[in-house]
Amino acid sequence: MSPADPASTWVEVVVAAPAHSGLGDRLTYRCDRPLPAGTLVRVPLGRREVLGIAWGPTPADPTCAPEQVRPVTEVWDALPPLDADWRDLVAFAARYYQRSLGEVALAALPPALRELTSTQLQRRLTRAAPAAAPCADHPTPVPALTPAQADAVSAIEASERPVLLFGATGSGKTEVYLQATARLLARDPQAQALVLVPEINLTPQLEQRFRARFGDAVTTLHSRLTPAQRLQHWLAAHRGQARIVLGTRMAVFASLPRLRLIVVDEEHDPSYKSQEGARYSARDLAVYRAHRGSADGCRVVLGSATPALESWHAAESGRYRRVDMADRMGGADWPRLRLVDLRHQPRGTALAPPLLAAIEARLARGEQALVLLNRRGYAPVIACGDCGWKSGCPHCSAHLVFHKADRSLRCHHCGHAARVPRACPDCGNLDLAPLGRGTEQLEEQLTSALGALRRPDGSPVRIGRLDADTARAAGALERTLDAVHSGAIDVLVGTQMIAKGHDFRRITLVASVNTDGALFASDWRAPERLFTLLMQAAGRAGRDARFVAAQDSTVELWVQTAYPEHPLFAALARHDYAAFAAQQLQERRTAGMPPYSHQALLRAEARQLDAALAWLRHAADAAHDLPGRAHVTLYAPVPMTLTRVAGIERAQLLLESPHRPALQALLAAWMPRLHTLRAHADTRGLARWAIDVDPLSF
Incomplete structure (x- = not known):
């Protein structure tokens, strides 16, 4: 194409220009032919050549000579254009969250795609199979739905509003997702479904169940994939080869041209809200995306035992359709709440004697326990008792956390690490002591307290820990979870990671040992977060009714607190999320807080x-x-x-x-x-x- 070709077409191209760059949302280029909106192109930008998205034609400026407008370098004809629904989603996200259009649009594409040339892309597409992946040839047996599950699947198929699936922990929400997806794919051989989860590595059983039911029709999109894998999976979704995409919040921007169902599992989880770049909510964008695709029959399901109060309010006001699944599968009992009044326990008690005795009784019968402490490390700080020095971070207004395993002090905000000083840096006192308690210390104390206890087979009791420190190594998280499922771990100590979506079958006791910090926090969302955490943690217990009955056991949630009369615990004892939500929403209405503002x-x-x-x-x-x-x-x-x-x-x-x-x-x-x-x-x-x-x- 000649640089001054008067027959060339002017086209608006979106590139990754940050909002503060001053370049604007769209740049104008020349091309030797009209380009369909959504076509991927490579264009010059300054001294670089970058990936862009053709957003549509634009009239030529008669005051501008054609040679002043730079030409498109490459047109990626081999790849189908990004469709109108996808472009509308990106434009809405950029507009609502106040980011540049190009910043959102290009960030939604796999990083590896931005580095390819058209020749390299063609080679990758040639290696990929063009046909859509079939469902599993030998799917796992499909269980019969309970009446509540059947009603939920019917509601998902019929409702044109977002469906809030208010399902108790252990009520069988996953089977509803599976069968709603199966019915969709049976009706429409080309349809696609998107299943969002808060954190892909904390819900491995969900991925396993989808793969067992649908085989290679399932692909994943999340940050743990290698760049090559992420590109391969994105291409499969974009070309319609992947029928089901399972992913974290980033997957809400996946290009799915035949998207007909969106599931947001554990929709209350704050992980759905990005905290950097375009600070978008994947849950809210999922609702918008389904609404934008409603003409083609796209449905959206938000599932949780403890919905976000914004979602609950939307259901109460009629914008969402709420579907209740109140009973646990197999008639499993709800955990009974046992409050331990710390005012009547020895000062500095980590585990109250009654709680420790209850754990010992469970383990002696071959049952398992979870102990929740939402603070990792050995202790939040080390301090000098003489002069009051505390281990502060030199770069943050936070303390360095003591990690005993490697005798280090670490900042959990900036990553700064240092060795524990031999003496107080201010006064030289050699007696530095840890203050407070983290999961590492709790694991040590449990190991000591239960060291003499034996399992029914005579072997020693085994304590495990699951937090960001133990899960850092490749495969460590999966090994720990497998050990719990297999019974190799008797007591699992951990942070909120242990409360998220795990289907543990032999746990009959859950304990929260340090609860009070959130009861009177300055953050007005703290009560909601605490109630959700405790309800979700309690939901890990008693999920296998037959096991509990065979053990002739009871299912319990123990909470150590100095404020047992707090109204939050009254609702928790009844497992009454609706009453808690009503009380919280009334307080927010009075104060003019979201969702009323x-x-x-x-x-x-x-x-x-x-x-x-x-x-x-x-x-x-x-x-x-x-x-x-x-x-x-x-x-x-x-x-x-x-x-x-x-x-x-x-x-x-x-x-x-x-x-x-x-x-x-x-x-x-x-x-x-x-x-x-x-x-x-x-x-x-x-x-x-x-x-x-x-x-x-x-």
Whole structure:
């Protein structure tokens, strides 16, 4: 194509340009022919050549000579264009979460795809099978549905609204997902389903069950894949070869041209909300994506035993259809709540004597127990009793956590590590002591306390631990879970990782040993998170009714607390999420908090806290005359709770409005002004800033 060819077509191309670059959402290029919207292309950008997405034709500017517009370098005709539904999803996410279109669109593609040439892509496509993968030739036996499960599957097929599947832990929600998917694929041989999970490695049984039922029709998309695997799986989904995609939050952006069903399992989990880049909620985008594809019959199911209060409110107001599955499979009993009043226990007790005795009794009968402590490491801090020195991180406003296994102090925020000092750095005292307790210390104490106990076969009791430290090595998580399933571990100590979606069959006792920190936290979401964590942890117990009956045992949730009269425990004792949700929503309505209002955070980071706060004050001043300002409250800038991380000071400004459109209008008009604020002399130390729409943490 000649550089000045008057017959060339002008096309808008989306490239990965950050929001602050000033390049705009779309760049104009020339091509020797019209390109279908969604076509992948390679284009020059400065001195580089980058992957872009043709977003559609654009009229030629008569004042601009054709040779001034750079030509498209390559057109990837071998790959089907990204369809209109996918482009609409990306455009909505960019608009709603205040990011550039290209930043969201290109981040949604596999990183390896961005590095290929058209020749390399063609070779990869030639090696891939063109046909859609069939379902398993010899599927596992399909169990008969209970009446509640059958009603849930029928509701999913019939409802044009999002379905909130409010299913108790152990009620058989996974089988509902499987059979709803099977019916979809039976009706439409080309249909595709997307199943989202909070963390792929914490729900291995879900993947195993889908693969057992559907065979090679299942593929996965998550960050643990190698770049080559992620590209291969994405291509299979984009070309319709993968009928079912199982993935984490990033999979909500997968290109699925025949998407007809979206399942969001454990929809309450905060992992669905991204905390960097475009801070999107995969759950909310799944609902939008299903709505956008509703003309083609796309359904969305949000499943949880403890739904997010936003989802519960949407069901109560009629926007979602709630389907209840209140009973556990096989008539399994609910765990009975046992509260241990720490005010009546010896000071510094890690495990109250009654709780320890209950664990011993379970293990002697061949049962298993879970012990939950949502704090990893040996101790949160080491301290000097003489001068009061504490092991603080030099780069963060946080303490260095003591890890006894390797005698190290580590920051769980910036990664800084140091050896434990031989003496107090301030006064030279040799007697440094750990304060508080983490999972590593709890494991040690349980090992000591249960060391003389024997299992029914005479072998010693075995204690295991599952947290971010023990799961770091490749395959370590899977080995630990397999050991629990096989009975090789009798007591599993861990953080919230142990409460997420695991189908343990021999656990009859769950204990939470350090609960009170969340009862009176300043974060207004803390009660919801605590109730959810305890309900989910309790749901790991008593899942096999036949085993419990054969043992002539009871199923219990033990909670150590100094506040047993707290109303949260009353609802927990009844396993009454509905009552807890009603009470929490009433408090939020009175206070004007979400879901009765809508929020956004403007965060600023700088080397000096004064610079971050000054920039936020200028930002607030710049919003005084923007659209929607009359309906939006801007609170004063404040330092974040964890003010310094990795040597960077952090501050934030909260925006709140009862009207989502007003908040969105203000944010959209505010963005161009925010990009110009670095010019102020008192804000030149600003490192970066970002907007977080619908924030989950403050």
